Amino acid sequence: MEDSDLGNDDTDTSGPDVEVRTLADLARVAGVSAGTVSRALAGKSLVNAETRERIQALARQYGFRPNQMASKLRSRRTGVIGVVIPLGHEKRQQISDPFFLTLLGHLADQLTEAGYDLMLSRAIPDGTPDWLERITGSGMVDGVLLIGQSDQSEVIDQVVSHYRPLVAWGNHREGQKHIVVGTDNELGGRLAAEHLIACGARRLAFFGDTGGIEIATRLRGARAAAEAAGLHITHVPIKLADAEMGPQLEAAFAAPDADYDGIVTASDLIAMSALHVLHEMGRKIPGDVQIVGFDDLPLARLTSPPLTTVRQEIGQGAKVMVEKIRALIEGETRISKVMPPTLIVRETTRS
Amino acid sequence: MEDSDLGNDDTDTSGPDVEVRTLADLARVAGVSAGTVSRALAGKSLVNAETRERIQALARQYGFRPNQMASKLRSRRTGVIGVVIPLGHEKRQQISDPFFLTLLGHLADQLTEAGYDLMLSRAIPDGTPDWLERITGSGMVDGVLLIGQSDQSEVIDQVVSHYRPLVAWGNHREGQKHIVVGTDNELGGRLAAEHLIACGARRLAFFGDTGGIEIATRLRGARAAAEAAGLHITHVPIKLADAEMGPQLEAAFAAPDADYDGIVTASDLIAMSALHVLHEMGRKIPGDVQIVGFDDLPLARLTSPPLTTVRQEIGQGAKVMVEKIRALIEGETRISKVMPPTLIVRETTRS
DNA sequence: CTGAAAGCGCTAACAT
C-alpha cells in the first residue's frame, strides 16, 4: 500500500536531514499549518491532543525551539523582569554589596519560580530619568524591580507616572508615588540605638554613608533614640568601598573624641569591618565597645563574637516584590509594604 | 527674517500631543521615512548630519525608544548574554553561594561595560541537555556564560558541539570541548595542604562536598600533598545548606576520630563556619586547629583570626570570561584559561 | 543621502 510506504518515512527518528529552524519548517514536516504548530507547542487546549503530542515529539526530535524574539514581538509580552541596581550615591562602579547580592539571589529564585526571566542591569543615575527609562521604555521587560532607590526617589516617581509595573526595594516615604517594599528603617535604627543604650552605652556613634535615603532614615531613628535618652550620637560617614573600609574605620577611631562605647552600623558589612579593626586595636567587644549591625546576613552569626544586628527579611521581601510586580503587570493595584525589622541579639552587645 | 519665524515653531518642546511609539510615528513627525529614522537613531554615517541630529532631538523630545524586540528580531542580534547558574549537585534551590554571587557581580560590571545586557537564569540540570538548550536555543541571547559546571561537563560538551558562544567558569579537564575559565583547583588544594603540613599539622581533613568537579579536584590536590608527606587526609562532605552547615560541622567534630589539627576547606564560607563552630567548642585557632579557606572573598580578611586562604582571581576571571565570549560571538577562536591560585597566609595557620 | 519594499519568526483573529 502507498500508505505504509509513507509511514516508513518516519523511521529516521535520529538523523534530522532537513533543517527545521522555524515554525513553518516544523509545520511542513508535520504536515500541518504554522498556526497549529504554534498552538500545539504553547500547549493550548484547542488542539487535538494527539496532533499536539505528535508535534511536540517532532519538535523534540528536531531540537526545535521557537524564536523568543519573534514570539515576544508578536505577543507583546516578554516574560522578562528587569532588575536594576542603581549605583548612585556611592561612586563605586561595582556591584559588591552583599545585601544587594543576597536580595538579588532571592529575586532570581522567586522570579524563576513565577516563570519569569531576569534581566540584570546596573545603572548609574545621572540626574535625568534616562538611566531608568532606558530600561522601562525599551520594550524588553514586562516590569522593573529596583534594588534600592539610592537618592533617586523623585526620578522614580516621575517614571512611574507613565510606567506602572515598577517596584522598588527601599525606604517608604510619605506621599511617594512608586511602590516600595522594604524595612522600617527608622524603627531599625531606633531599635539598634535603644538596645545599645539599654546595654549601658553612652558615647554613641552611627557608622554609614547617608547618601541613600535608607541609611539616612536609620540614622534618624538612631538619633531619635539617643535624644530621647538625652545622649548625642556622632555620625561617621563610612563609604562602602570594600577594601578601603579598613582605613576609614581606623581614621574614625583615631579621631580625638572617638572613644565610642556603642556603635550603630548601617550594615553588617560595616559592622564586620569595625569588629575586625577594633579587634586589631585590642579593644574588647562587647566589653569596651558594643556594636549592632544591620541586615542580618547569613554571615552575621559567624563573626566572633557573633553579631547583634537588626534583621531585614530579605527572602520575604523578595517574595513580596515579585508578588506585587506580577499583580501590577496584570493591571491590578498594589500599595507599598513596610516590614518591621527585628533586633537579633547575639554577642557584640552586653544584652 | 523668515528664519526666526521658522524657529518659533519649535516652542512646543514640552507637550507632545501625538503619541509617538513607533519608528513610523516619529518618521511622520519628522517628515522623513522610517528607514531614515532607523539609520539616524542608530547613528549611522550615511545620514545627513543635521537630519540625524534633528531626528535624535525629536526622539528625545517625545521620549521615544525603539522597541528592542522588533530590533532584535530583525537584526538577529540580541545584545544579551545569558548567565546561567546550574544548581546541580547541591539540592538547594537557592542562589546563595557568595562566591557565585561575587562572580556574578563582576560579570555584570564587565558585561555592562562591554555594552551587553545580562539575562540571569538559574537552572536545575536534569540529566538531559535541556536545561541549557532552553537558553542557548531560545534566540534570546547572543552567548552564554555558565557560572560553574556542576557535574554537567559532558552535557555542556554536547551542547557546544552545535552552540559555539559558551564559556564556563570552573575546572578545566583534559579533552574537554567547551571553553572554561577557572582556577587550577588541584594546585589550590595542594597549596593549602602543603602549607598546613609545613605548619605542623598532621591529622588532616578536607571539608567539602565533592559533587561538583571543582571541589573534587581540590580534594585530589590536597590528598596528593598529604600522601607525598606520608599523611592521610579525611574527607568530610559538608553540604552548602547555609544555616544547616553548623550542625554538619558539629557532627563532623564529634566523630570518634575527629581530632583534626589541620583543615582544608572547599570554600571560605565553610572555613568561616568551621571557625565559628570550633570557637564555640573552645578550640584555639591556630593553636589547636589550623584552617585554610578557599576563594579569598573580601570577607576572608575580616574573620577573627583573619583567614588564611587560597585566592581565586574572581575579578580577573570575569574579565577573561567576557573577553572570550565576545570573541566567540565574533566568530573567533579561543581556548580555555587556567589561572594559578595563590596562597594568602593570614592568621588561621601558624605560618 | 533618502524612500520604498520586503521580510525577521511568530501569534491571534477570523474563517472554515
Next chain:
DNA sequence: ATGTTAGCGCTTTCAG
C-alpha cells in the same frame, strides 16, 4: 480542530 491572513516594529537591501 485546523488553515489562512495579517501584522508586531524594526532593519536592510535596493532603487533613485
